[in-house]
Amino acid sequence: MRWLLPIVLLHGAMSLCADEVVRITWKTAHAAPPPEFRPPASDLLPMFRLALNTLPESAIVALALSQPSLLSLTPAQAAKMRPLVAERYTQISSSPAYSGVESALPYCFAEKHPLEGLALVHVPDGADARTPVLLFLHGYGGSFLWYQHLLAEHFGNSIIICPAYGINTSTISGEYVEECVQAVGARLGRPMLKPVLMGLSAGGFGACDIYTRHPERFDRLICIAAYPPEDLLEKFPRVAKAAFIAGGEEHFVKSGDFARRIGKLRQLAPLTQQFTVPQADHFFLLTHTALTMARLREWLPRP
Structure with a gap:
C-alpha cells in the first residue's frame, strides 16, 4: 500500500493539538456505487x-x-x-469538535460513482502510537455524524475512524477499509494500533465478512444489531475475538436463531461473546445507550 501515501489528500496541519474531527479522502477504485431505490x-x-x-x-x-x-x-x-x-x-x-463538521451524507448519496474514499476521524487530544483505534462501519442509510459523536462521547480516548461507504456497508470491501486505515495513518504521520472492527446493523454483516477474510488486520470484531451470517460461521479462525450484541425483541433473537448461530460459532471460536439487551428492538444503541455502552466497554481492549 506504499503507493497510497502520496495521493492522500491532507486537510489541515499535520500536528493535532486538541480533540478534533478530521475529514480524510483518498483515491480509490473500491468506493460504493450510487444508491438505487424503488418507488416511492x-x-x-x-x-x-x-x-x-x-x-x-x-x-x-x-x-x-x-x-x-x-x-x-x-x-x-x-x-x-x-x-x-x-x-x-x-x-x-454545542460540541466544539463536531458542530462545524461537514456531513458525509452527500458523499453517501452521490449521483455518480465516487473516485475517492471518505472517512471522518475523531482524534483525541494527545493521541499517539499507543492510542486505541476503533473502526466503525455505519448502518444502512449512510454515515450519520451522530454515530461518531455518540461513540466519541463514551470512547473519547480512542481514535475513531468512520469510513463512509454509500448507504449499505454490508458489501463494503476489505480493500476499501484497508485503504482507509492507511490514509488515516498517513494523515496522523505515525503508526497505529490494530483497530477494533465494529459494525452496526448492515455494517455488522460487512464487518463479519471483512474480519473472516483478514482477521490478522484487526484486534477484534464487535457487531451491534447484527449476527454472524451462516455462510461465514466456519470461516472464523479458532482464535477469533468476536462479540455480538442484539436487542431482545429482534426477530432473529426471539426466533432463537441468534442463540443458535452464536452457539455454533462458539464451538469453532471459543472466545466468542454475546449479549442481548432486554426489552430492546433494533435501535437499542439510542434507546438503551447506557447498558449498550457498558457492555461494549467490557469487550474493548484495555488502553
Whole structure:
C-alpha cells in the first residue's frame, strides 16, 4: 500500500493539538456505487440530493425520517427514532469538535460513482502510537455524524475512524477499509494500533465478512444489531475475538436463531461473546445507550 501515501489528500496541519474531527479522502477504485431505490423512495431522491447540498445534516436526517422509505424504515420506526436523533444533533450543535463538521451524507448519496474514499476521524487530544483505534462501519442509510459523536462521547480516548461507504456497508470491501486505515495513518504521520472492527446493523454483516477474510488486520470484531451470517460461521479462525450484541425483541433473537448461530460459532471460536439487551428492538444503541455502552466497554481492549 506504499503507493497510497502520496495521493492522500491532507486537510489541515499535520500536528493535532486538541480533540478534533478530521475529514480524510483518498483515491480509490473500491468506493460504493450510487444508491438505487424503488418507488416511492426513488421519486424522492432528486429532492433529497438537493437538500443534501443546502441543509445541515440535522435537517437532512429529519427530512429522511419524514419519508421513512428513504432509510427502509416503517413509519412507526421513524417516529421512534425522530426525537432520539434530534436530541443527538442538539448535542452536536454545542460540541466544539463536531458542530462545524461537514456531513458525509452527500458523499453517501452521490449521483455518480465516487473516485475517492471518505472517512471522518475523531482524534483525541494527545493521541499517539499507543492510542486505541476503533473502526466503525455505519448502518444502512449512510454515515450519520451522530454515530461518531455518540461513540466519541463514551470512547473519547480512542481514535475513531468512520469510513463512509454509500448507504449499505454490508458489501463494503476489505480493500476499501484497508485503504482507509492507511490514509488515516498517513494523515496522523505515525503508526497505529490494530483497530477494533465494529459494525452496526448492515455494517455488522460487512464487518463479519471483512474480519473472516483478514482477521490478522484487526484486534477484534464487535457487531451491534447484527449476527454472524451462516455462510461465514466456519470461516472464523479458532482464535477469533468476536462479540455480538442484539436487542431482545429482534426477530432473529426471539426466533432463537441468534442463540443458535452464536452457539455454533462458539464451538469453532471459543472466545466468542454475546449479549442481548432486554426489552430492546433494533435501535437499542439510542434507546438503551447506557447498558449498550457498558457492555461494549467490557469487550474493548484495555488502553
